[in-house]
Amino acid sequence: MKAKRNFAYWVAVGFGAGHFPIISGTTGTIPFWLLLYLWTRWDTPSVRAMGVLSLMLIVIGFWAASEAEEVLEEHDPKKVVIDEWAGLAIALIGVPPDLKSYIWAFLFFRVFDVVKPPPARQLEQLPGGYGIVLDDVFAGFYALITFHVLHAAWPVVF
Numbered sequence: 001m002k003a004k005r006n007f008a009y010w011v012a013v014g015f016g017a018g019h020f021p022i023i024s025g026t027t028g029t030i031p032f033w034l035l036l037y038l039w040t041r042w043d044t045p046s047v048r049a050m051g052v053l054s055l056m057l058i059v060i061g062f063w064a065a066s067e068a069e070e071v072l073e074e075h076d077p078k079k080v081v082i083d084e085w086a087g088l089a090i091a092l093i094g095v096p097p098d099l100k101s102y103i104w105a106f107l108f109f110r111v112f113d114v115v116k117p118p119p120a121r122q123l124e125q126l127p128g129g130y131g132i133v134l135d136d137v138f139a140g141f142y143a144l145i146t147f148h149v150l151h152a153a154w155p156v157v158f
Helices: 007-012 014-019 030-042 047-072 082-091 099-115 128-153
Strands: none
Touching: 007 014, 007 047, 014 030, 030 082, 030 099, 047 082, 047 128, 082 099, 082 128, 099 128
């Protein structure tokens, strides 16, 4: 492994959140999920704000994940969690600002990130940060749609 761990590397690994040795995709996403949930306690984020945050994380993720791949000298390193952060931000767009809804959206995102329905799995084959980030972007969209459909049908449960 290259010794140079620059700013892009630390962004890619969620400022250390991705260093947890077990299920780093999930454990590395929990601190970001918590920050987003705390944001709802302070001020409910608008759909526009969450959309802008998602877009920023996607663009930053392309750059940071590519840099982390070079530093770690491996494709799609497990320590990289900026892609999960981008996907989770998408999954939370328009989600009611309550704990139950945030938990469901998180769980749906993690399931779709693991299962990777088409075209998510195919997008992993793209080079560098694009392949790392875009599969999670699609998982986020799948979770977003699933949550909102189920919430509309059964708001008491979801």
